[in-house]
Amino acid sequence: MKKYALIGHPLGHSMSPLIHYRLFGLSGCKECVYELTDILPEELEDKLDYLKSLEGFNITIPHKTAVIPLLDELADSARRYNAVNCVKNDGGRLVGYNTDCDGFLRSVEEFPLDGSVLLLGCGGAGRMMGIEAARRGASLTIAVRQSSVKKAQILMAEILDKCSAPIKIIDIGNIDGKYDVLLNSTPVGMFPNVNDCPVSDRVIESCGYFFDAVYNPTDTVLIQRARAMGKTAVGGAAMLVYQAVKAHEIWDGNFYTSQQAEAIISETENAVNAMQ
Numbered sequence: 001m002k003k004y005a006l007i008g009h010p011l012g013h014s015m016s017p018l019i020h021y022r023l024f025g026l027s028g029c030k031e032c033v034y035e036l037t038d039i040l041p042e043e044l045e046d047k048l049d050y051l052k053s054l055e056g057f058n059i060t061i062p063h064k065t066a067v068i069p070l071l072d073e074l075a076d077s078a079r080r081y082n083a084v085n086c087v088k089n090d091g092g093r094l095v096g097y098n099t100d101c102d103g104f105l106r107s108v109e110e111f112p113l114d115g116s117v118l119l120l121g122c123g124g125a126g127r128m129m130g131i132e133a134a135r136r137g138a139s140l141t142i143a144v145r146q147s148s149v150k151k152a153q154i155l156m157a158e159i160l161d162k163c164s165a166p167i168k169i170i171d172i173g174n175i176d177g178k179y180d181v182l183l184n185s186t187p188v189g190m191f192p193n194v195n196d197c198p199v200s201d202r203v204i205e206s207c208g209y210f211f212d213a214v215y216n217p218t219d220t221v222l223i224q225r226a227r228a229m230g231k232t233a234v235g236g237a238a239m240l241v242y243q244a245v246k247a248h249e250i251w252d253g254n255f256y257t258s259q260q261a262e263a264i265i266s267e268t269e270n271a272v273n274a275m276q
Contacts, residue, residue, distance in 0.1 A: 003053065004251070005035040007044075007067075008060035013275070015215075015237075015268050016058060019244045022264045027254040041066060056088045056251040058244075064124075071096045080162075081128060086247040097250055101128050103243030104211075106261075107234050108181075111209045113138055115180030118207060120144075120172060120198050122152045125213045126185030130155055133183070134165035141179070143172040175203050182207040182226075189220035191276070197221040205229060215240055217276065218269040237272065241265045 006016045017034050024032040039047055041062055048070050051057060059067055064083040068074065071087065077098040078084045084096035104125075114137035119130050122142055134140050140159070144152045152169045159165060188198035194217050204210075210226040215236030219227075226233040241264050248254045 001031045001033060002029065002055045003033050003035065005037045005054055005057045006060060007037045007039050007047075007051075007057055007063055009038050009040055009062060011036050011038050011060070015240060015271060016244070018271055019241055019264060019268060020248075022267065023244060023248045023254070023256065026256060026260055027248065027252065029252070039063065045070065051087070051094065052089065052092065054089060056086070056247065058247060059085050059087065061124075068096065070094065077101055080131070083124070085243065086250060088250050097247075098128075099243040099246035099250070100125070100239070101132055102246040103239040103241070104129055105132060106242035106245070107238035108209070108211050110232070111211070112180045115139070116178070117141070117181045117183060118143060118175065118179040118203075120182070120184045120188075121186035122148060122155045123185060126183075127155055127158075129183045129185055129211075129213075131159055131162065133181075134159045134167065135163050137165070138181075139166045140168075142167065142169045143175055144169065145172055172198070175199060177206065179207045181209045181211070184210070184212045184214070184220075184222055187214065189217075189222055190214045191216045195221060197225065201225060204231070207231070210234070212236060213239065215268075216272050218272050235269070237268045238265050241268055 020034040044066055064085055067084055072093040073095045075097045078096045081098050083098055086097040086099045088095045113133050117133045117138040117140050119142050122144055142152045156167045184198055186198050188196050204225050210233035212220050212222050213236045214220050218235050218237055223233045223235050245256050245261050
């Protein structure tokens with residue numbers, strides 16, 4: 001029996017078991033088990049033997065950086081962000097990856113990321129999205145509240161250290177101009193505050209493509225308003241599923257079609273909506 005897990009704290013309700021069991025089913029792995037393992041930050045180091053007993057595992061807050069000293073090797077994606085959300089047990093050696101970036105890029109593969117990109121927020125997901133957009137040639141505008149300006153400046157310096165890209169920082173309340181793509185990494189609109197929207201209708205009208213990292217609810221107010229205006233808009237459930245797809249490719253070398261992934265995205269969205 002092959003054992004896999006998601007580690008984090010607190011875990012609460014997670015869509016990960018649903019997603020991973022569907023992927024295991026598609027690959028014919030009938031003897032695979034996927035656990036939710038809540039580990040306190042101060043207990044992580046003592047869990048190394050448990051982690052080595054797994055074929056692979058996923059990591060969520062607050063262990064994405066703290067787990068690194070326990071690993072034997074980091075893939076390029078993990079080194080790029082100094083954050084790990086997927087680990088493969090390769091013959092007793094723990095190798096860390098970051099598949100959040102893969103999940104994001106698969107979700108927006110039809111988006112013109114090499115155009116003008118408006119990024120709302122600059123936290124964990126926002127940092128990743130900003131770096132990936134800049135690496136693909138974006139002219140990047142980071143919109144944040146005043147309290148996050150310093151964090152945005154750190155992100156800008158990090159991006160410029162990795163690639164040459166035009167970047168500016170603006171107040172999220174003073175967004176002006178037109179953008180090809182809007183990426184929302186803020187929690188605005190997340191359950192239970194489902195009636196909130198991070199930007200005005202005027203800003204939505206001025207953007208062409210939308211990605212909202214929030215997946216609960218599946219159709220945030222931002223997504224709803226963008227689609228009502230005829231825009232292309234993708235919610236966070238797509239990134240959640242595609243990063244899991246990448247994890248299975250790493251763990252077992254399995255391949256999944258876009259149609260299979262899209263079916264799991266729909267099932268995940270239905271499960272999230274049923275929780276409301």
